Amino acid sequence: MKRGRVWLVGAGPGDPGLLTLKGARAIQNCDVLLYDYLASQAIVDLAPPDCERIYVGKRAGTHSLTQDEITALTVKLALDGKRVVRLKGGDVFVFARGGEEAQALRNAGVPFEIVPGITSAIAVPAYAGIPVTHRDHNTSFSISTGHEDPLKGYTSLDYAKLANPKSTTIFLMAMATLPGIVGELRKNGLPDTTPVAIVREGTKPTQETLVGTIGTIVADVERARFAAPAVVVVGSVVNERESIRWFDRTAVFGKRVLVTRPANASAEFAQALWESGAEPILAPAITIGPPDDPAPAVAAVARVREYAWVVFTSRNGVDAFFDILGASGRDARAFGDAKVAAIGPKTAAALTAHGIRVDFVPDTYVNEAVAEGLATRTAPGERLLIFRAQEARDVLQDMLRAAGRTVDAVAAYKTRYVDDPDLRAKAERADIVTFTSASTVHGFVHNVEDAATLLAGKTVAAIGPITAAAARKLGIRVDVVADEFTVEGLLHALEGGATV
Numbered sequence: 001m002k003r004g005r006v007w008l009v010g011a012g013p014g015d016p017g018l019l020t021l022k023g024a025r026a027i028q029n030c031d032v033l034l035y036d037y038l039a040s041q042a043i044v045d046l047a048p049p050d051c052e053r054i055y056v057g058k059r060a061g062t063h064s065l066t067q068d069e070i071t072a073l074t075v076k077l078a079l080d081g082k083r084v085v086r087l088k089g090g091d092v093f094v095f096a097r098g099g100e101e102a103q104a105l106r107n108a109g110v111p112f113e114i115v116p117g118i119t120s121a122i123a124v125p126a127y128a129g130i131p132v133t134h135r136d137h138n139t140s141f142s143i144s145t146g147h148e149d150p151l152k153g154y155t156s157l158d159y160a161k162l163a164n165p166k167s168t169t170i171f172l173m174a175m176a177t178l179p180g181i182v183g184e185l186r187k188n189g190l191p192d193t194t195p196v197a198i199v200r201e202g203t204k205p206t207q208e209t210l211v212g213t214i215g216t217i218v219a220d221v222e223r224a225r226f227a228a229p230a231v232v233v234v235g236s237v238v239n240e241r242e243s244i245r246w247f248d249r250t251a252v253f254g255k256r257v258l259v260t261r262p263a264n265a266s267a268e269f270a271q272a273l274w275e276s277g278a279e280p281i282l283a284p285a286i287t288i289g290p291p292d293d294p295a296p297a298v299a300a301v302a303r304v305r306e307y308a309w310v311v312f313t314s315r316n317g318v319d320a321f322f323d324i325l326g327a328s329g330r331d332a333r334a335f336g337d338a339k340v341a342a343i344g345p346k347t348a349a350a351l352t353a354h355g356i357r358v359d360f361v362p363d364t365y366v367n368e369a370v371a372e373g374l375a376t377r378t379a380p381g382e383r384l385l386i387f388r389a390q391e392a393r394d395v396l397q398d399m400l401r402a403a404g405r406t407v408d409a410v411a412a413y414k415t416r417y418v419d420d421p422d423l424r425a426k427a428e429r430a431d432i433v434t435f436t437s438a439s440t441v442h443g444f445v446h447n448v449e450d451a452a453t454l455l456a457g458k459t460v461a462a463i464g465p466i467t468a469a470a471a472r473k474l475g476i477r478v479d480v481v482a483d484e485f486t487v488e489g490l491l492h493a494l495e496g497g498a499t500v
């Protein structure tokens with residue numbers, strides 16, 4: 001009989017990068033994932049494809065399971081032999097009823113593990129640049145729930161203690177009850193000048209921060225129509241935001257960034273965008289597949305050791321090469337003494353992952369630079385193999401042939417346009433549209449005929465001059481061109497290091 005087990009996992013406050021390694025492992029190995037509205041999609045997406053995902057809700061006002069129903073469901077699934085992850089926003093035990101769920105599991109004889117999470121109470125202020133303790137301000141802090149409304153005549157909070165200007169007081173779930181809470185703090189002597197910050201949607205691209213004082217904050221919230229979920233921080237540590245503010249001050253913070261590169265190559269870029277406070281919108285405009293005629297690539301791989309140099313102009317070429325090699329039951333030893341060139345660091349890294357130490361990477365990651373570098377590293381008559389995209393420019397082989405080298409250029413893969421009826425709507429939602437190759441531009445225009453018009457009001461960013469030229473040729477204005485032709489370079493350019 002299969003023994004079920006439950007992991008109560010804290011998902012952290014929103015930024016998927018704040019999930020713990022242990023939490024990620026539990027999700028990657030579960031049969032059933034129970035999650036609520038605070039869980040970010042990127043974390044839910046970590047679950048294996050055959051994992052059953054159950055939304056158990058808990059957003060005020062929407063239909064969802066009651067706490068008892070969630071607990072009963074968790075127990076039942078585990079007794080059925082399932083590995084169940086119950087994902088909770090922030091930490092499992094901070095105002096999250098994890099204690100009750102764990103007790104119910106114990107009573108039902110279900111084994112469980114607790115995977116603590118980063119609580120919003122501390123992390124959300126941190127993302128607003130507010131340290132919950134600071135030697136200049138306080139030696140303690142407290143975390144309270146605001147869900148009891150003092151205006152309704154009941155509260156179990158000791159406001160006489162909380163109204164201490166020398167301590168930091170943090171409230172969760174306090175937006176609906178803020179007037180009552182502030183009233184009690186004032187009544188108990190907390191000065192009107194005490195700073196207050198309210199941070200909503202913390203650690204996410206939608207993070208917003210409102211700073212006021214005990215005297216002003218209720219009116220400030222009303223004016224700004226500031227809504228939950230939010231963390232309220234009361235105390236002079238709030239003043240430190242001025243010097244520590246970091247997450248919400250970058251140029252891409254809060255921006256929605258369209259990622260048009262192929263789905264299988266977008267994860268790294270998407271992650272880097274999240275980490276910069278931007279929201280990636282994945283809208284692959286192209287997909288990479290086999291060339292129309294795979295025979296020349298297969299034949300070239302079979303004879304690879306006969307070449308003096310083998311040249312890879314993208315990671316896709318490396319993937320295609322090793323797919324072919326693997327299919328014939330061989331491995332990296334097939335290269336023999338052939339030297340290997342890569343157009344840039346990503347391509348080189350893909351080769352290194354296969355145990356190939358790359359002999360040459362140019363300083364600028366374009367075909368022209370590869371050709372120049374190889375011309376000085378080879379002698380006339382030497383044979384070179386270029387493993388390239390079917391639709392690639394011929395400049396590399398042309399330059400090398402002109403220099404008297406013998407070149408076999410084979411189509412290793414082909415880029416095809418994606419037909420995505422939603423691509424246009426995704427682009428409309430974006431603030432920034434990124435193109436990471438000329439073919440992403442063409443794939444985009446394939447889906448959005450009036451691309452130049454649609455993009456007119458947005459920031460258009462290209463990974464390099466060739467991609468930018470492809471866009472400009474189609475009448476698309478390009479605002480940002482990376483200096484280093486990688487996704488990191490593109491992000492750096494968007495953050496302000498750009499040349500236009």
Ligand code: SAH
Nearest residue numbers: 090091094096119120172173201202229230
């Ligand atoms: N267990 C959670 C708290 C659950 S109570 C934790 O440890 O973080 C839900 C409350 O948490 C919300 O009403 C809000 O006050 C706070 N909260 C959770 N995530 C938040 C976020 N990303 N930004 C602001 N507040 C958040």
